[in-house]
Every structure is written in C-alpha cells, then in structure tokens.
Amino acid sequence: MRISPAILWVVFLSGLVGSGQTLADIAVIASNESPLSALTPHEVADLYLGLTRSVGAHAEFSVVVYEHPDNSLRANFYRILNGMSINQLNAYWARLQFSGAVLPPVRLPDSQAVLDAVSHHSNAIGYIETNRLNDSVKVLRLFQEGQGNDPSVRPVASQ
C-alpha cells in the first residue's frame, strides 16, 4: 500500500505537537509590600544562582528566593533566563551547597505554594506561570516563551 507523503507529514507534525510541552510565560513575583519594583535578568540570575542576597538599589534588603522542584517550569525558567539545563543547574548548586558557600533556595512543591509564600513575605521572590498571577503579588520581571536566552547572565562556571 502506498502512503501519500502529505499524510506522512500530517502524522509527523501532529506527533510533534502532541509530544510538545505546553509552555507558559513566567513571571518573577514579589509581595505587594516588597520594596522591589523591578529586576533585570542579571539581577534575577544573581539572586537565583546565589551570587548575591540583595539588589543594587536595595543593598540592605536581604532577599529570600523560592525555587521549584525539578519540573518543566524550573527547566523553562532557566532555559529562558540563561540557557542552563537542569543537569548543569544541579551540578552548579552541588558545588555551592556542599562546599558550604551558599545554601540553595528554598524549594516549594508547586506554583500555588510559591504564590502563597511570596504574598506573605515581603522580602521574598519567586517565579510562577503568568496564568496563575493574582492581585496578592506584583511582577518584577516577565520572561516570555520564545524570548531568546542570554547565556551571559549566567554568572558562574557551573561545574
């Protein structure tokens, strides 16, 4: 039986669509009470990679960072932010954590937990999908899917 090339292409493309993950835009958030109003990608990277605990204009304000487990949201966040894979990120944090240099960010189970924690702590930041935003938090930085990552904002050799 001969199968039309057009049908093969339809099957191929539908397979691609079916196997693809649904990717959402990601917002870095803080409590409405937070003195922070916006963050640059460099500042987000510095905070999330443990290089700094504060942001330039608020040098005395110590920021607590909330992180996600190894899920697709975390993978997308760092892929958009600086192109690091989960494997690289885990190796990077293994170095910092087990050398005693910096403790890793607090991991919460899901976006709702991050939203709740950030909204109740004025010194905390987190990241969630934009479709989960509500009035209890403000957006410090928006990372849109399809936006090219900037590897130069990853500030340290990862391994």
Added chain:
Amino acid sequence: MPHRIAQHPRPPTVVRAELAVLAGLALLLLVAPQVQASDLLSLSGFGTLGYQADNNSYVAPTRDISQLPRNLYAAGPSWRMDSRLGVQVTSKPNPNVDLVAQVVVRDQYKSSLDSATEFAYVALHPNTSLDLRLGRVGYSAFLMADYRNVGYAYPWVRPPVEFYGWIPIFSVDGVDAAYSVQRDDAVWRMKAQFGKSHVWLPLASGVGGGYQFKTDNLSTFSLSRQSSFLRLKAAYSSFTAKTDAPIIAPLEAGLDQVASAGIPGVSANAAALDSQVSFKGARVGYTTLGAAYDNNTWLLQTEIGRSTSSAHVVPTGRMAYASVGRRFGDWMPFCMVSTYRPGAMLNASAYDMGAALNASLGSAAEKLVNYTRINQTTTSLGVRWDFRPHAALKLQWDSTRSQPPGFGIGNFAHGLNLQSVHLDQITATVDFIF
C-alpha cells in the same frame, strides 16, 4: 610521600562493612530524588559509587594522601578508592544564621567520626555582603578544595591528583570571613580563614602506625571574581606543621645528639640538617591561581600553584592542570593534563659534619627526604553522561608517569623511587546528589 612498609589485611567485618556501604550507596541512588527537605532542618547529600583498575602490579594509585590501599601496591581493582557518601544537615533558625554539618564516609587510612566530619559550623550573615563562619569549615586555598568529595559537581572522576592529591589539609577548625561586593557584572569575594587542622596519613604506617599531621597558625587569604562565563580565584595559604613523623624520629635523634655535642663547625650543621628533615616547625606556603570558564557548551578549567616550605622534608614544587570539556546534550567528553614538578633535592653534603657522619646521618637524611619528592604527570580522557537529573555516569582513562628520584602520589613498591614508573588506570563512577 614515602611508601608504606607494612601490610594491614582488613578483617572480614570490615569487608562486610564495605559491602553494606556499597549497598547503601546503590539504594540512595535509587531513592535520591524522593528525599525531601523540611523548612527547619534539611537533609541533603552526595555520593559516588566508583570502580577503578590499573595495569601496574607495583603501584596502587590513590585519590589522596589520606588513603592506604588494602594490600598496598598489590591492590587490584577497587571499589574503595573513589566510593564515598556524604550527608549534610542544615538548619536555619533565623534568616541570618545557618547551622551546617557534613559527614563524608570515604576510604581513609584511619576513619573515625572526627575524620569523616568535613564541616560543622555556624554561619552568620550580619548583612547582605558579609559571611562569618565558626567551627570546622572547608579549606579555601584552592579553586575546588572545599568540594573535592562532591564528584557530581565536577566533570572528572576525581580532582587531578597532582594538584589535589597531596594536600594534607581537608578541613580547617577555626573561623573565616568573606566579604562580597558587586562591580558592574562581576561579583568580587574576599575571604580570610584562620585556624588549624589535623589528618592521619599512612606515612610508613608499618613503622610507627601512621602519622597524624597537625597544623597550626593556618591562615588563608583568597580573592575571587565571578562574571558571565568566568570564575577566577587567587589564594595564598600558610601554616606551621606541628607534629613529626615516627619514621624520621631515629634520624632526628642522631642529628640532635650531634647538634648538642658542641663540636665546632659540626654541631651547627647537624642542627641545620635536623631542621630540614623535621616536619615539626616547618612553615609551609601554597600560592594558587585558578580559572573556570563555562559558556554552556565549552567547559575549561585550569589552576597553577606553588608549594614552598622551610624544611626539605615537606614536598615542594610547582603544579598545574588544564582541562577541556564540551557538552553534547547530556554528554560531555573531556580531556585533562595535570603535573607536579618538584623543588630542589636535599643535598646533605652541604651540611658538613665530617666524612663519617655525612656517610651515615647525611646519607640517611638524603634518602628519607628525597623519598617525598613528587615528579608526576597524568593525562586523562573521559566522558560524563548525566543520565538522570541527579546522577551522572563517568568513564575515565588516566595515564600516569612518575620520574625518579622520589615516590609519586600513591603507593609504590620498594625501589620504584629510583625508577621511571608508568601506570594506566580506568575508572567508572556514578555520582549523585540527593
């Protein structure tokens, strides 16, 4: 360091304990991703299951100088050399205070809770730029001295032994302070560390039951810079050795006797030679420069260093390594060259004690001290495969050449300090974190 003289067969209970540790490592690898931390007290860790084999029946390589292979240089393929398990407990009673303890079970000449405790400190963060730590902390003199055990954090199966294998300091009991400042797109970090250390070394273990190498007045100053793809670190560390090795005691007694005899022109030279063969009182310095570059595709890392000492008996020289790796998805092939070039040999004839004493004491001093020389180079090829988000499989081939005189890093059979030695070894490890 000098070769080991006596064998110490392990009793069956130790073998069973090793099997239990290996079983535990395998179990942890399976359950690692399921381990969760709580807010008040978090438990995390790392481990390596490693298997190593080599082609030389007269040399047993070691990961570092705290190890003594079970059957000395006759050791065959081994799970012991690279396998280890680390557990870290962290508590954060308030945002400005951390309590951290880390215990690493690994192959050591003398294992105890004390030797397994890598960290046990309280960290204070009085402001966003300053970090203070008090207790047992990691040694900060080298680019990766404080995470040598964390195989998951680096590409190779082990840090280059010519650069890290001979360092007799694993942890520091004391204090350190680090100050960070951001300038443009880089973070600068200045760190000072003070304290002391101790470790059991299997130096001529058959003669005196090993050697507890103690240091005091240890101070380390480092400056690091972290920017886009590049991590740089410069450091200087110095300390005073506090203890002598039993194997050197008879020689020292002889030299002391001559030194105190009050023989004009001879006693002074005997005292001077005594100071060259004595670990105790030696002032040792390490100077290092390191760089690591990672642009998500290429990973380059290099360090150069220099070791100096006021006494010849402490190995001195220059050391360096360079490594290149390239990521292809979850795979990263890499290559590395590392080398240690020794400082000057002891020439006992420079200490004139008369023909008879030079032939006995002087000759013995030369022999013992020049045992400790290291002239060794290793070329390595390998690959790392991150087959799971928390685990990586590594395969590595090392070709090591050691030149006389002096024993290299590892356990060498008698007489090999006077010969060129070539060793090929292959190692497979699974490194994981939890």
